[in-house]
Amino acid sequence: xxxxxxxxxxxxxxxxxxxxxxxxxxxxxxxxxxxxxxxxxxxxxxxxxxxxxxxxxxxxxxxxxxxxxxxxxxxxxxxxxxxxxxxxxxxxxxxxxxxxxxxxxxxxxxxxxxxxxxxxxxxxxxxxxxxxxxxxxxxxxxxxxxxxxxxxxxxxxxxxxxxxxxxxxxxxxxxxxxxxxxxxxxxxxxxxxxxxxxxxxxxxxxxxxxxxxxxxxxxxxxxxxxxxxxxxxxxxxxxxxxxxxxxxxxxxxxxxxxxxxxxxxxxxxxxxxxxxxxxxxxxxxxxxxxxxxxxxxxxxxxxxxxxxxxxxxxxxxx
Amino acid sequence: xxxxxxxxxxxxxxxxxxxxxxxxxxxxxxxxxxxxxxxxxxxxxxxxxxxxxxxxxxxxxxxxxxxxxxxxxxxxxxxxxxxxxxxxxxxxxxxxxxxxxxxxxxxxxxxxxxxxxxxxxxxxxxxxxxxxxxxxxxxxxxxxxxxxxxxxxxxxxxxxxxxxxxxxxxxxxxxxxxxxxxxxxxxxxxxxxxxxxxxxxxxxxxxxxxxxxxxxxxxxxxxxxxxxxxxxxxxxxxxxxxxxxxxxxxxxxxxxxxxxxxxxxxxxxxxxxxxxxxxxxxxxxxxxxxxxxxxxxxxxxxxxxxxxxxxxxxxxxxxxxxxxxxxxxxxxxxxxxxxxxxxxxxxxxxxxxxxxxxxxxxxxxxxxxxxxxxxxxxxxxxxxxxxxxxxxxxxxxxxxxxxxxxxxxxxxxxxxxxxxxxxxxxxxxxxxxxxxxxxxxxxxxxxxxxxxxxxxxxxxxxxxxxxxxxx
Numbered sequence: 001x002x003x004x005x006x007x008x009x010x011x012x013x014x015x016x017x018x019x020x021x022x023x024x025x026x027x028x029x030x031x032x033x034x035x036x037x038x039x040x041x042x043x044x045x046x047x048x049x050x051x052x053x054x055x056x057x058x059x060x061x062x063x064x065x066x067x068x069x070x071x072x073x074x075x076x077x078x079x080x081x082x083x084x085x086x087x088x089x090x091x092x093x094x095x096x097x098x099x100x101x102x103x104x105x106x107x108x109x110x111x112x113x114x115x116x117x118x119x120x121x122x123x124x125x126x127x128x129x130x131x132x133x134x135x136x137x138x139x140x141x142x143x144x145x146x147x148x149x150x151x152x153x154x155x156x157x158x159x160x161x162x163x164x165x166x167x168x169x170x171x172x173x174x175x176x177x178x179x180x181x182x183x184x185x186x187x188x189x190x191x192x193x194x195x196x197x198x199x200x201x202x203x204x205x206x207x208x209x210x211x212x213x214x215x216x217x218x219x220x221x222x223x224x225x226x227x228x229x230x231x232x233x234x235x236x237x238x239x240x241x242x243x244x245x246x247x248x249x250x251x252x253x254x255x256x257x258x259x260x261x262x263x264x265x266x267x268x269x270x271x272x273x274x275x276x277x278x279x280x281x282x283x284x285x286x287x288x289x290x291x292x293x294x295x296x297x298x299x300x301x302x303x304x305x306x307x308x309x310x311x312x313x314x315x316x317x318x
Numbered sequence: 319x320x321x322x323x324x325x326x327x328x329x330x331x332x333x334x335x336x337x338x339x340x341x342x343x344x345x346x347x348x349x350x351x352x353x354x355x356x357x358x359x360x361x362x363x364x365x366x367x368x369x370x371x372x373x374x375x376x377x378x379x380x381x382x383x384x385x386x387x388x389x390x391x392x393x394x395x396x397x398x399x400x401x402x403x404x405x406x407x408x409x410x411x412x413x414x415x416x417x418x419x420x421x422x423x424x425x426x427x428x429x430x431x432x433x434x435x436x437x438x439x440x441x442x443x444x445x446x447x448x449x450x451x452x453x454x455x456x457x458x459x460x461x462x463x464x465x466x467x468x469x470x471x472x473x474x475x476x477x478x479x480x481x482x483x484x485x486x487x488x489x490x491x492x493x494x495x496x497x498x499x500x501x502x503x504x505x506x507x508x509x510x511x512x513x514x515x516x517x518x519x520x521x522x523x524x525x526x527x528x529x530x531x532x533x534x535x536x537x538x539x540x541x542x543x544x545x546x547x548x549x550x551x552x553x554x555x556x557x558x559x560x561x562x563x564x565x566x567x568x569x570x571x572x573x574x575x576x577x578x579x580x581x582x583x584x585x586x587x588x589x590x591x592x593x594x595x596x597x598x599x600x601x602x603x604x605x606x607x608x609x610x611x612x613x614x615x616x617x618x619x620x621x622x623x624x625x626x627x628x629x630x631x632x633x634x635x636x637x638x639x640x641x642x643x644x645x646x647x648x649x650x651x652x653x654x655x656x657x658x659x660x661x662x663x664x665x666x667x668x669x670x671x672x673x674x675x676x677x678x679x680x681x682x683x684x685x686x687x688x689x690x691x692x693x694x695x696x697x698x699x700x701x702x703x704x705x706x707x708x709x710x711x712x713x714x715x716x717x718x719x720x721x722x723x724x725x726x727x728x729x730x731x732x733x734x735x736x737x738x739x740x741x742x743x744x745x746x747x748x749x750x751x752x753x754x755x756x757x758x759x760x761x762x763x764x765x766x767x768x769x770x771x772x773x774x775x776x777x778x779x780x781x782x783x784x785x786x787x788x789x
Contacts, residue, residue: 004493007760014766019773148324149778158773162516165736165774166729 019153026157026168030128033171034182037080038125041095044180048076050310051095051235052187053088053226054108055119056081057242057292060191061299062106062306070307071315077187079108084119085222086142090126092226093134101233104314106306107226109239109273110292111213111258114220124160141218190296191289199290200248210251213258220265227269238314239266239273242302243282248291276305319359321472321557322510329356334564338491346486349467349565350459356468360431367430368471371399372462375440379447379454389448396437396444403433404634432471434631438596439465443479445600452480460486469561473554475572475592478599482567491566494758502560504768505755509553511776513744516737517546520722525691528700533709535718536701542722543691544684545741548577551590556755570595575748580675581659582648582682593631597624614653621649637689637698644686736775 034040050073052062059079067075078091088107112118121142129135130150140147149155157164173179203211230237239262249255259275266273279301281287287298294302319326333352340348358365378392443464446452455461464482465471524531524539531539555572562569576588586594602620609616629642652659663671692698711717720726723734744751754764 004497004760007762011760011762011765014762015769018766018770022773146779154773158776159778161774162733162777163729166732169732170728 016153023154023157026154026164027128029168029171029175030164031171032175033167034174034179035170035184036125036167037078037182037187038091038094038129039171040182041078041091042098045099046076046095047074047100048102049073050075050104050106051092051102052077052079052106052108053092054079055083055088055113056191057110058106058108059187059189061242061294061302063188063299063303064186065188066300066303067307067310070304070311072311073103073315075186076102079187080122080125081189082119082122084121085113085219085226086121086138087119087125089222089225089229090129090135090138092229094129096229096233101230101235103236104310105226105230105235105237107237107239108242109223109262110241110244111252111255111262112292113223114215114258114262115213116216116219117214122163124163127156127160127164130156191293191299195289195295196285197289200245200288203291204251207251210253212254213252215258215261223265224269227265227271231269236314237269237271239271240306241273241275241277242292242294243276243279245285245288245291246282247285274309276302279305319356321554321561322507330561334496337565342487345566346460346463350463353463353466353468353471357431357466357471364430364432367433368436368466369462371396371433371436371440372465373458375444375465376455376458376461379444382444382448382454383450389444392444393441396441400434400437400631401634403430403437404630404632432473435474435476436465436471438476438593438631439479442476442596442600446479455479455483467562467567469558469565469567470569472558473551475555475558475570476596477570477592478596481570485567491564495563495566497760498756498758499560499563499565501755501757501761501764502556502563504560504765505751506553506555506557506560507776508768508771509549509556509744511778512771513737513741514546514550514553515777516733516775517542517549517741519724520734520737521546521691523721523724525697525701526693528697528704531704531721532711532717533705533707534711535721536704538718538722540684540688540701540705541680542738544680544687545577545745547687547690548573548589549741549744575752577680577745578676578748579679580672581652582645582679583652585679585683586645586649593628597628601627617653618650621653622646625649632690636695637692640689640695640698641686644682644689648682648686740771740775 030036031039031043034043048064050064050067050071052058052064052067052075056079059077059081062077062079064075064077078095080087080091083091092105121138123139123143123146126135126139130139136147136150139150146159149159227237263273281294281298281301286295287301288294319329329352333349337345337348337352354365357368375392375396378388382389382392443452443455443461447454455464460483463486464477464479467482470477521539521543524536525543528536552573559569559571570592572591572593574588574591576585579585579588602624605620605623606616609619625642625646626639628645629638632638632641688701689695689698692701715726719731719734723730754761757764
């Protein structure tokens with residue numbers, strides 16, 4: 001009995017020490033990984049004047065380099081694919097911890113942004129920051145199952161290990177190769193899908209009479225939190241919507257209702273909501289890969305338009 | 319409360335501790351109580367169903383000896399329960415019955431936790447008692463525990479009454495049993511969380527979107543499903559056996575390295591052993607006995623009827639009938655070519671013959687599993703069609719790796735590599751791993767390795783159900 005008890009204690013000790021050791025290793029390796037946006041913005045000073053934020057649409061559509069050529073100021077694309085407002089809020093929060101507040105924040109908002117069916121909160125993107133009170137409270141609200149585990153050593157990583165293990169190995173590689181710049185230095189990522197991908201056609205098949213957007217209260221809450229955080233830091237927020245493929249509008253029966261709700265929130269905080277709806281590109285599928293995401297050519301046209309808009313309207317340059 | 323949920327582990331820890339400190343005479347009552355909590359937590363209708371069937375079969379058994387009518391009627395009632403379970407399990411519509419102003423959902427009572435498993439046990443019990451091979455059980459609580467024992471209610475193993483009931487009064491908890499049980503639970507968790515659940519998304523991707531993929535990708539997805547099913551179900555069984563062992567009970571092993579079988583008949587002696595034992599004892603042997611004048615016809619008829627009923631037991635639908643038909647064909651073929659195959663094996667080098675046989679059997683099982691996993695015959699046929707068309711992918715990354723890895727990024731490729739590497743290593747060293755897991759001496763390296771594997775590669779987030787819970 002004594003030897004069994006001894007073996008159990010030894011096993012527990014090994015597991016406990018391993019969990020603590022792995023926790024430290026993962027903390028370290030993830031912080032070294034330049035390709036993780038949160039790690040990069042924590043490690044490097046970006047100090048952009050214009051911050052682009054939101055889910056995949058701005059991520060794959062707005063080239064900071066092109067924007068900078070119009071505006072003459074520095075911009076950074078903080079967007080992340082498939083992210084919701086809670087995700088965006090924490091990224092902005094982490095960005096502001098190590099960087100000066102930007103002059104302008106361009107936040108992508110469309111009807112889909114308010115509907116839980118589209119995009120989501122990615123807990124694993126913030127697992128290395130568990131312990132921070134702001135991060136913890138958002139995690140608790142958006143992924144309560146995960147939150148239950150985080151006090152156990154290493155569980156903050158083990159729970160979503162499939163999304164983290166590779167990043168850890170890449171982080172270690174970056175450390176040993178002294179890599180300091182990410183694959184996408186200004187935050188913009190070229191879209192993985194570059195031609196029309198039939199998503200919209202499948203959507204029409206699924207909803208031949210169109211889809212009624214649902215208003216998500218948690219989405220609204222975190223949109224407000226982004227606006228409040230920006231206000232407290234003196235950042236001028238511009239909510240924007242890039243051109244939606246015109247034929248897709250026919251399948252959005254309550255679009256105007258959702259848009260007016262977004263406008264109401266925007267005016268409550270005294271910010272603009274700009275919809276780039278009248279652009280010629282919106283009439284042609286060849287500029288799109290889906291109803292919302294543009295092709296490389298479409299992205300180029302939109303970035304040009306946005307650059308001109310910022311230059312003329314916000315910076316008052318000719 | 320799935321076996322892989324944190325809540326279940328809290329429940330299990332409390333049950334094992336209280337059961338351990340209780341004196342022998344209160345233990346079975348406590349286990350019955352714990353089983354009721356477990357089932358009631360799943361849903362109350364399941365609890366009502368298991369108690370009703372236990373009481374019904376217990377009372378019938380008392381009067382069944384010499385009463386053929388009663389025996390047949392009780393068999394029909396238990397069989398109808400299984401058929402209704404499978405019918406409503408596949409039905410998408412809700413059905414209600416009303417007593418005055420209260421409505422009851424039929425599904426919740428008929429699709430009760432473990433009903434199709436303990437109904438087989440009840441049929442076995444009534445048959446044993448009717449043929450006077452077993453005395454009717456004198457304790458209603460012991461009989462109810464036989465049906466509702468929580469480690470095995472979800473998906474077996476299916477036990478004959480004399481394999482379980484005698485253990486109720488003599489169940490001795492020893493240090494060895496506690497350790498052995500703990501090892502088995504860990505092994506089951508590794509199989510479920512580190513192997514089966516990692517493979518699940520690839521299987522989902524290939525089976526649920528059959529139009530999207532080429533031949534090699536589809537074939538690989540089908541192989542992966544068989545491996546997933548094996549690790550999922552054998553993982554569950556390891557956990558069931560381990561939990562029972564920690565409570566002082568020895569349950570029957572359900573798997574014995576089936577993917578190494580050199581014939582389909584051997585496969586069925588190694589896969590879901592408790593179900594096949596039941597079918598052999600209560601379907602196959604009676605059929606063979608009735609037709610004993612012609613041995614070959616008797617055996618063929620036995621195979622046919624056994625697998626036809628096995629197909630219906632798994633689900634009412636053409637896909638399960640097709641799955642059963644595959645095995646009827648395989649086993650009949652093996653029976654008819656037994657002598658020829660024996661001659662062939664003598665001519666070839668033993669290891670070469672064995673390797674080729676394992677490969678053929680694995681492919682045959684995988685083929686039948688296309689029907690087992692598919693939602694419809696149309697889906698199954700499309701998958702089969704896919705295998706034979708456009709076999710080699712034009713672009714390996716986007717057409718082969720990306721669908722299996724659920725994405726083509728480096729991270730997805732890395733995860734796919736891990737998901738395939740672990741089961742391959744496990745299958746290669748399966749005998750050794752099983753031997754260590756069945757040790758009743760605390761094995762530090764096994765415990766530490768298993769826990770670290772779960773921490774590093776386990777899927778926690780899905781909390782997914784075991785595949786065999788649906789049957």
